[in-house]
Amino acid sequence: MSRRALLVEDDHAIATVITAALEEEAFTVARCESVAERDRLLAGEPFDVMLTDVVLTDGDGIATLPAAMARCPAMPVIILSAQNTLDTAVRATDTGAFEYFPKPFDLEELVRAACQAADGRADAGFDDPGAPGALPLIGRSQPMQDVYRMITRVLRNDLTVLVLGESGTGKELVAEAIHQLGARKNGPFVAVNTAAIPRDLIESELFGHEKGAFTGATQRHLGKFEQANHGTLFLDEIGDMPPEAQTRLLRALQSGRIRRVGGGEEVAINVRIIAATNRDLQPLIADGTFREDLYYRLAVVPIQLPPLRDRHGDVEPLARHFLRLAALDGLPARRLTPAGAALLDGQKWRGNVRELRNFIYRAALLAREEDIDTGLIGQLLADRPPLAGGQAPADLAQALDSWLAEAAPSPGTLYHAALAAFERPLFEHALRQTGGNQLRAAQLLGINRNTLRKRLTDLQIGSDGH
Known part of the structure; x- marks a missing residue:
């Protein structure tokens, strides 16, 4: 049975490709390029799904969307955008859109979403995330678009999130974005680096303690769980948490209750947990230093941050x-x-x-x-x-291994042969990076300008890097 789709896209090439792909799936496609034409078509026959760009010839596709959706409340909407920021993703999902696709998008995935929307399978859709607040994440690269889309999927629920990524990639910023844009934005956001807490104090820091629980406990102390009540608790470096604290954390996540150190009563807590680590948890699970059941509790929604x-x-x-x-x-x-x-x-x-x-x-x-x-x-x-421990990056080490296997320098010449082989591409790279400016290239390399000039002459490298 044919399904009707309205495609609102002012880029003719993109519109042609999407139309052809939808028609392959038995869609009848109506196309337009403006808000006015969109509204005229919506006033006519009903559509099973609408796909719309954000920037149109006569207006903002998102800003004008609520009025259009009010006319056709049962019609799911898929938003396309080249304005690939977290702000755009949140604005898109704020309308109640079925799905949001940053450009460039995966055509097969787009068509699959259109089919799901037209067939009434709303399991792929977004919830209304509420009004956007301060947005701490910046970047329009495709890997960051994937992060933004995952963030928008968890804004209106309390699913536990595990943010994975190398040190310095912004894992806490992801946690802040989920909190600031989500349903708990009016509650506290409490961040704790579990690796920075002494091993014998971590349970007290997380769960609190009663007066007299241990030497120096002169009064009751509320832990991070209670401090974050009705808000978000961000547990950073979760892979470094001691096993005994992991057990109590798992119990708290399962029961929604905590017991202060030295206390006899359990306290109900209502917090959203976002955890993060720069470590690969699978080897830690394999060697028994990280609980597998805790991992599955934390990794309900994993978000991988790109380097x-x-x-x-x-x-x-x-x-x-x-x-x-x-x-x-x-x-x-x-x-x-x-x-x-x-x-x-x-x-x-x-x-x-x-x-x-x-x-x-x-x-x-x-x-x-x-x-x-x-x-x-x-x-x-x-x-x-330099790199920690003086280690060369893995890709450079692999390149050296490949060169050695191919060049096979004779015994006693390996050091000088390797330097000569890697010196040329290094100098060529420096010249390319500085637009052929030898002074700046020397500064980049950390060598004297005259030394660079001599080596460029010896290697017959021109100022354009060749």
């Missing part, structure tokens, strides 16, 4: 955001040049967003001019501490 190196295009907006924050924190107002932004974007930020933030603050402090360009950035990059 900054996988967030292509996000470094520049993050850097500019940190410059604004630095100015608000009393540092001189600075601007990032396009060349400087390109140089930052080409780096492997081992410490992720946290390292980038600290780097930008340092640049704002040390810059002698208003513009932060490649010169200063190159100097600061050269001053960055």
Whole structure:
């Protein structure tokens, strides 16, 4: 049986592709490019589903959507957007949309959602997340779009969330976003780093203690659970929690009640739990240091945060955001040049967003001019501490292994042969990053300009990096 879809999209190429894919699934598709034309079509025959862009030729597809949905309350809506921010995702779901797809999207997934919507299977839909508050996350890369979509799915429920990711990726910001935009936004948000609490105090910190429970307990102390009552409790570095505390945490999650250390009565608590870790919990479960039943209690909704190196295009907006924050924190107002932004974007930020933030603050402090360009950035990059333990990144080690297997240098020449092989691509990279400027390339490399010139001549590398 044919299903009717209304596609509101002003990009002809995108509209053509979506139409063809929907028609393959027995949809009859009506197309338009404006709010006015959309409303005219909605006043006619009913549609089983509407797919709409946000930016249309004569208005905002989201801002004008409530009136359209009031005319057709039974029609599910799928929102498409190239404005790929958390704010857009929240605005989209705030309308009660069935689904939200940032561009570029997976066409197969979009068509599957359209079929579910048209057939009345609302299990894939979003709940109304309420009005957006302060949005702490920045980035429009595809990996961050996946994070935003997961966040919008948990805003109007109390499912336990486990945020996974490397150090410095912003796990606490995800927890703050879920709290600020969710149903518990008027309650407290309490964050605790379980790895920073001494082992013998962690139960007291989490569950509280009664007066006289131990030496030094001169009065009753309310733990983090009670402090977060009717709000959100964020348990960071959960993978480092001692086994005995894991047992009590599991009991609290199962029962919704806690007992203070030294206390005889249980206290009912009403908190949402968001946990986070930068560790792979599976090996910890295998060796018995992390409870498997606790893992399943915490990982009801896992959210994987991408490392900054996988967030292509996000470094520049993050850097500019940190410059604004630095100015608000009393540092001189600075601007990032396009060349400087390109140089930052080409780096492997081992410490992720946290390292980038600290780097930008340092640049704002040390810059002698208003513009932060490649010169200063190159100097600061050269001053960055080496990898922990002097270890080379895994991909570089693999490249060295591949080169050794292919080149097979003779015994006694390995050191100099390897240096010669890797020196050329290193210098070429530095020149590309600095637009062929040898002074800045030398600063980036941390060597003397004359040394660089000599090596470029020896290696017959031109100023364009070839």
